[in-house]
Amino acid sequence: MPTHQSLGGASDEELLQRMVATHPERFDVPFWEFFDAHVRRRLSPRPVIVDLGCGPGLLLRDLGERHPDAVVYGYDVTPAMIAYGRGLTFKPASVTLAVHDVAGRPLPLAEGTVSLASMSSVLHVLDEPLPTLAEIRRVLAPGGIFLLNDWIRQPLAAYLAWRRDVMKEAGPDALRRAFRLFPVHNKYTVEDWRWLLGEAGFEVLAQTELRASHRIFVATPTR
Ligand SMILES: C[S@@+](CC[C@H](N)C(=O)[O-])C[C@H]1O[C@@H](n2cnc3c(N)ncnc32)[C@H](O)[C@@H]1O
Numbered sequence: 395m396p397t398h399q400s401l402g403g404a405s406d407e408e409l410l411q412r413m414v415a416t417h418p419e420r421f422d423v424p425f426w427e428f429f430d431a432h433v434r435r436r437l438s439p440r441p442v443i444v445d446l447g448c449g450p451g452l453l454l455r456d457l458g459e460r461h462p463d464a465v466v467y468g469y470d471v472t473p474a475m476i477a478y479g480r481g482l483t484f485k486p487a488s489v490t491l492a493v494h495d496v497a498g499r500p501l502p503l504a505e506g507t508v509s510l511a512s513m514s515s516v517l518h519v520l521d522e523p524l525p526t527l528a529e530i531r532r533v534l535a536p537g538g539i540f541l542l543n544d545w546i547r548q549p550l551a552a553y554l555a556w557r558r559d560v561m562k563e564a565g566p567d568a569l570r571r572a573f574r575l576f577p578v579h580n581k582y583t584v585e586d587w588r589w590l591l592g593e594a595g596f597e598v599l600a601q602t603e604l605r606a607s608h609r610i611f612v613a614t615p616t617r
Pocket residue numbers: 396397398400413417446447448449450469470471472475494495496497498513514515516519520
């Protein structure tokens with residue numbers, strides 16, 4: 395199960411700490427402005443919100459602040475992530491966090507019941523994304539939203555410069571890891587993501603690039 399490719403073979407604890415430490419900069423004011431403009435207004439007052447590969451659950455916690463009457467689900471294959479999330483305080487009363495492999499097993503949710511499914515820096519890790527996208531489409535309600543936020547392909551020089559200047563990585567070990575991660579993080583172009591979404595039966599309603607490394611897509615099932 396390639397759960398740690400995003401950190402180039404890091405331990406569960408290292409990946410958890412990295413996700414927690416970078417959460418505020420990854421989900422910053424421009425992210426929430428984009429969310430408010432393109433997602434929030436499409437959700438009902440009591441939306442069902444699911445985060446797949448939810449990591450430490452911080453995005454779900456923040457979504458719960460905006461939607462206190464939501465019914466919230468978070469799934470992640472790494473038990474340490476789910477354990478961390480279960481220690482958080484959530485505004486909504488109904489929160490379910492569970493260890494679940496979103497690539498290998500169907501989602502434990504009924505068809506057509508989900509208002510918002512989110513996947514952040516996860517889909518690129520899966521060997522084959524189409525079965526998981528089909529599951530997302532199955533559980534989404536008509537008019538439901540799939541919020542996909544993931545890595546996009548960059549030139550090698552730009553990727554290495556980003557790790558050096560933004561991630562503040564230095565030294566031979568960091569460079570080795572950067573080369574190991576380059577094919578993982580730079581797997582899909584923007585066009586590839588759009589094609590995958592279309593192939594899986596989604597229409598893109600909005601998209602943005604808040605960081606050179608990532609693209610965010612707001613998609614909905616095609617009718
Ligand atoms: C880079 S982290 C992102 C975590 C979180 N979405 C965030 O943005 O903070 C990738 C997460 O995907 C999870 N993951 C990887 N493969 C998975 C799978 N097949 N099913 C469920 N979760 C998976 C990992 O355990 C990890 O928590």
